[in-house]
Amino acid sequence: MNQTVEKGKTLLVDGPASVTLISGRAEVFGSSVNAANKVVIREGKRLPFAVIEKAAFDISLGENASAEQVDEDTIPAVWTRSFEELLKVQDKPVTVMVLGSVDSGKTSFCTYLMNRLLREKKRVAILDGDLGQSDVGPPGTVAYTFATKPITDLFSLEAKNAFFVGSTSPSTAVDRVIQGLTLLEKEVLCSEQDFVVINTDGWVEGEEAFNYKVQLIRALDPKVIFCIQQKDELSSFLSIPERPVTVVDSPANIRQRTREKRRSLRELGYIKYLRSAKVQSLPVSWLRIEEDDLLGLSRMCENNRQAEKIYGLLGMKPLHYAELKDKILVIIGKNRWIGSDNIRRVREFTEKEVVIVRKGEEEGLLLALYNVRRKFLGIGVLREIDYARKTLKIFTPVSKEISIVSLGRVKLDKNLREIPVLDEDKPLSF
Numbered sequence: 001m002n003q004t005v006e007k008g009k010t011l012l013v014d015g016p017a018s019v020t021l022i023s024g025r026a027e028v029f030g031s032s033v034n035a036a037n038k039v040v041i042r043e044g045k046r047l048p049f050a051v052i053e054k055a056a057f058d059i060s061l062g063e064n065a066s067a068e069q070v071d072e073d074t075i076p077a078v079w080t081r082s083f084e085e086l087l088k089v090q091d092k093p094v095t096v097m098v099l100g101s102v103d104s105g106k107t108s109f110c111t112y113l114m115n116r117l118l119r120e121k122k123r124v125a126i127l128d129g130d131l132g133q134s135d136v137g138p139p140g141t142v143a144y145t146f147a148t149k150p151i152t153d154l155f156s157l158e159a160k161n162a163f164f165v166g167s168t169s170p171s172t173a174v175d176r177v178i179q180g181l182t183l184l185e186k187e188v189l190c191s192e193q194d195f196v197v198i199n200t201d202g203w204v205e206g207e208e209a210f211n212y213k214v215q216l217i218r219a220l221d222p223k224v225i226f227c228i229q230q231k232d233e234l235s236s237f238l239s240i241p242e243r244p245v246t247v248v249d250s251p252a253n254i255r256q257r258t259r260e261k262r263r264s265l266r267e268l269g270y271i272k273y274l275r276s277a278k279v280q281s282l283p284v285s286w287l288r289i290e291e292d293d294l295l296g297l298s299r300m301c302e303n304n305r306q307a308e309k310i311y312g313l314l315g316m317k318p319l320h321y322a323e324l325k326d327k328i329l330v331i332i333g334k335n336r337w338i339g340s341d342n343i344r345r346v347r348e349f350t351e352k353e354v355v356i357v358r359k360g361e362e363e364g365l366l367l368a369l370y371n372v373r374r375k376f377l378g379i380g381v382l383r384e385i386d387y388a389r390k391t392l393k394i395f396t397p398v399s400k401e402i403s404i405v406s407l408g409r410v411k412l413d414k415n416l417r418e419i420p421v422l423d424e425d426k427p428l429s430f
Contacts (some may be wrong), residue, residue: 015041016062024055030115031150037391100228102202115150135160164368166408296322370404
């Protein structure tokens with residue numbers, strides 16, 4: 001369908017949709033929309049087309065998508081003032097951190113700053129720390145890239161490097177998020193950028209979230225901090241000692257997404273980074289396996305003297321056994337059985353919790369792949385563990401030599417939709 005929008009008004013389009021400018025002038029987050037170039041809006045996303053000169057649009061709407069006109073520019077005036085103040089900072093590189101709650105407009109603001117800076121011929125890096133709604137890297141990662149031209153959606157960028165956290169919630173992986181962002185920021189600062197825009201996750205409520213964000217601020221040491229507020233949800237962040245904070249308005253027409261919509265956006269990320277994937281078989285002996293406390297794969301090649309004693313107490317030889325710092329992992333066949341008395345005897349002998357996992361429960365675990373220099377190569381999905389041959393079958397598009405595998409705590413089905421991960425806190429009952 002076609003719509004004509006007068007100068008000074010804004011066309012708001014909710015995806016899935018595509019928009020083509022037929023005539024006139026319009027911008028999206030400070031990025032000029034070129035005539036005849038189709039702008040694609042993902043499901044769960046809203047883009048504002050601010051009309052500079054009377055414009056005609058060709059709009060194609062998918063299921064549950066919509067388009068409406070509003071009478072004003074939806075970009076808050078304080079965004080423009082914030083950008084202008086940012087330009088005045090002389091000491092380069094300028095690290096900029098953006099804080100805000102879920103669906104407050106953090107990513108939109110980061111996109112706006114990036115586009116305006118690029119129009120001023122500045123060199124800009126984006127460091128994406130929102131692992132649950134990651135745009136630059138795959139879901140479950142923090143990542144960075146270098147921007148070369150204004151865009152309407154950070155999702156169209158490709159990561160230069162990433163750090164796999166393995167979770168989609170920072171609350172369960174605070175140290176990993178901080179570690180990853182610190183390492184990536186150090187790498188970015190060596191690249192002679194003028195500005196580094198750091199997007200963060202939306203976990204801001206409660207004491208734990210506040211302490212986490214304070215740790216993050218101290219670790220990354222941004223020169224400028226912007227807090228996007230809808231009411232006063234970030235008031236506690238305004239008094240961080242020796243850290244000047246600028247309050248920025250959230251857009252009035254911001255779209256609130258359900259948990260299901262946010263999960264759907266993540267699933268688009270899995271699809272993007274697993275495109276053209278195929279199953280590869282990798283010997284465990286060739287790999288260093290990290291974050292391995294779910295399956296104990298790094299111990300598959302060990303000759304454990306205690307193993308025979310454990311097998312006797314279990315009353316069987318499992319497919320795999322691993323003794324970790326705080327628990328005993330036992331992998332058994334899909335149709336095998338272990339008596340509760342046997343499990344109790346192993347617990348008493350080792351003085352550790354015993355976790356029983358059936359073969360097949362590992363299928364679908366998200367993982368990251370690195371080369372020998374620990375350069376991030378991409379993500380994959382664990383399809384199967386062959387315990388007899390001691391190999392991993394991994395679904396991944398990565399074709400370069402893989403040396404390190406890092407296991408995550410996200411699980412995907414064959415259609416790359418998130419499903420519950422195996423719960424080690426609820427051992428199987430027999």
